Amino acid sequence: MTDNNVTRAEVCAAAIADAFKDDGEIFGSPMGMLPTLGARLAKLTSNPDLVISDGESLLLAGTPPLFAKADVIEGWVPFRRVFELITYGKRHVMMGATQVDRHGNQNISAIGDFDRPKRQLLGVRGAPSNTVNNRTSYWVPKHSTRVFVEAVDTVSGVGPRNARQAGAAAAKYNDIHRIVTNLAVLDVSGPDDTVRLVSVHPGVSVTEVQAVTGFELAVTGEVPETRLPTDEELTLIRNVIDPKTLRDREVPPVQVSA
Amino acid sequence: MSNKPRDKRMTIDEIVGTLEDGMTVGIGGWGPRRKPMALVRAILRSDLQDLTIVAWGGADIGLLVRAGKVRRLIYAFVSMDSVPLEPNFSRARQEGTVAEITEIDEGMFQTGLLAASQRLPFLPMRAGLGSDVLVNNPEIKTVTSPYDDGEELVAVPAINLDVALVHMNRADMHGNATYLGPDPYFDDLFCMAAERAYVSCEQIIDTAGLTGGPENTPVQRLLLNRMMVSGVVETPNGAHFTTCTPDYERDEKFQKAYATAAKDETAWAEFEARFLSGDEADYQAAVQAFHNEESVEENR
Numbered sequence: 001m002t003d004n005n006v007t008r009a010e011v012c013a014a015a016i017a018d019a020f021k022d023d024g025e026i027f028g029s030p031m032g033m034l035p036t037l038g039a040r041l042a043k044l045t046s047n048p049d050l051v052i053s054d055g056e057s058l059l060l061a062g063t064p065p066l067f068a069k070a071d072v073i074e075g076w077v078p079f080r081r082v083f084e085l086i087t088y089g090k091r092h093v094m095m096g097a098t099q100v101d102r103h104g105n106q107n108i109s110a111i112g113d114f115d116r117p118k119r120q121l122l123g124v125r126g127a128p129s130n131t132v133n134n135r136t137s138y139w140v141p142k143h144s145t146r147v148f149v150e151a152v153d154t155v156s157g158v159g160p161r162n163a164r165q166a167g168a169a170a171a172k173y174n175d176i177h178r179i180v181t182n183l184a185v186l187d188v189s190g191p192d193d194t195v196r197l198v199s200v201h202p203g204v205s206v207t208e209v210q211a212v213t214g215f216e217l218a219v220t221g222e223v224p225e226t227r228l229p230t231d232e233e234l235t236l237i238r239n240v241i242d243p244k245t246l247r248d249r250e251v252p253p254v255q256v257s258a
Numbered sequence: 259m260s261n262k263p264r265d266k267r268m269t270i271d272e273i274v275g276t277l278e279d280g281m282t283v284g285i286g287g288w289g290p291r292r293k294p295m296a297l298v299r300a301i302l303r304s305d306l307q308d309l310t311i312v313a314w315g316g317a318d319i320g321l322l323v324r325a326g327k328v329r330r331l332i333y334a335f336v337s338m339d340s341v342p343l344e345p346n347f348s349r350a351r352q353e354g355t356v357a358e359i360t361e362i363d364e365g366m367f368q369t370g371l372l373a374a375s376q377r378l379p380f381l382p383m384r385a386g387l388g389s390d391v392l393v394n395n396p397e398i399k400t401v402t403s404p405y406d407d408g409e410e411l412v413a414v415p416a417i418n419l420d421v422a423l424v425h426m427n428r429a430d431m432h433g434n435a436t437y438l439g440p441d442p443y444f445d446d447l448f449c450m451a452a453e454r455a456y457v458s459c460e461q462i463i464d465t466a467g468l469t470g471g472p473e474n475t476p477v478q479r480l481l482l483n484r485m486m487v488s489g490v491v492e493t494p495n496g497a498h499f500t501t502c503t504p505d506y507e508r509d510e511k512f513q514k515a516y517a518t519a520a521k522d523e524t525a526w527a528e529f530e531a532r533f534l535s536g537d538e539a540d541y542q543a544a545v546q547a548f549h550n551e552e553s554v555e556e557n558r
Contacts, residue, residue, distance in 0.1 A: 057440040078441040079288060083365050087383070109361065110351070114394050120351035122342065123315075123335035129365035129385035158388035169409035170387035 008254040009247035014229040019178040021046035026090040035094040035139045092135040099152040102215040104159030104188035107152035127156035135175040143181035145214040160193035184209045190218025199226040202256040263432045268489040273456045274300040282310040286424030286445040290316040290338040294425035294458045296496035320346030330358035334367045345520035370417035375450035382411040422452035429459040433487025436479040439503035449486040458493040
């Protein structure tokens, strides 16, 4: 493959960057590698006001490569401050998801019956806080019927219908923004707050995405293709943010354009 | 008579000797970061049982549940970062060996400790609404705002601790203590939510050395004041195998060995015999020997 070929991981990075582009001056809080790449790409292109961290306790003034340590520090966000920012609301988190259901609920807690789970995962972590306080997106590196299920086993992240049913205090700041996967971009604006197909990545068909989704996706009209990264974005991804091509480990290369 | 505040130095075993069966014990640090592991190991060696453990969980929870010390767990997650799922914790959950599970949101966890530190029965917040945290923990109630908004919020119950155990970088003999790494975590909150708090630290130094000094430590790093602390113990490498930045980082090799051993009965028995059968000095010596062997392997 030559350098000019755009990979699936690069399409995902640009789609993730687009999730952060309208956020303005808030804390972009990506969990994991591709979300970090995408958020940093947004900071270098569409949203230079975005506030980013080293993934631990420091806010970075610059936009360093993935896993680089040294950068100018512009702020301090120990965990206690992260929780303050969640309730303050100026934060957009992109979390992982072991399961996502038709109504945009997410699960990272346990698979099976909660009292005696088949598989104990991390625990709900901050997902209940995030989803009723600040903008929340999800990143799913491997779109499958195991992840996209009719109903999640343990509601960790709260989707819009659950929030609405829980009352005004829950719905007020519930804002599930995007679900970006290795195949498509989704949101929760389908009928009755359901997951909707926003775009399919180049080389992927709507039928293919539906086939690996465990519920019927809402579709409105012709589903567009996810945009390709611009030349500027490709240069930034390849030479600045991820020169070691770590992105291909999370989303194995599928050539999407010549 | 001395005109100084009292000397609160204790040994690890004296501290753990003050704990009783059935107590609620908060463990400071975060996941695999700056955990009071020497004190956790001392609990493993003790006869204590039926404990309620409250923690941003890592291998502390894994070790204690594997050793059968825990009746109830209160946590929001259990993880070792580079090993995302804690195998001993997963096993305990999947085999149902912990009688009572209280898995709550991280924000709720902080708020519960805050309520305890403020001697309040609860504090309101949004977190939990709409999620299964309220389904799986029906004892957690909601409260309606008495103001015009009338919002129904979660009344996060206070997490009152009998004892808090935390690990700091430096302390004095009176219990004043500093963290030198990037994050204070919630160690002050744990201490203030507890009836008694015990601090282990890398080094006990003169009070004057806690600020300024060769490390030019700013005053903001004095997280714990002696009024929050009942006892203090010097335990060099006492957070091992978690981070204790800048004194040392996480022992990834050892963590990997721990996680691998936890998945197999025979390997776990060997791990326990090798590392957890003696006292803290034996543990530290065994860790040293483990690394010596590893480096011999690497140089072969």
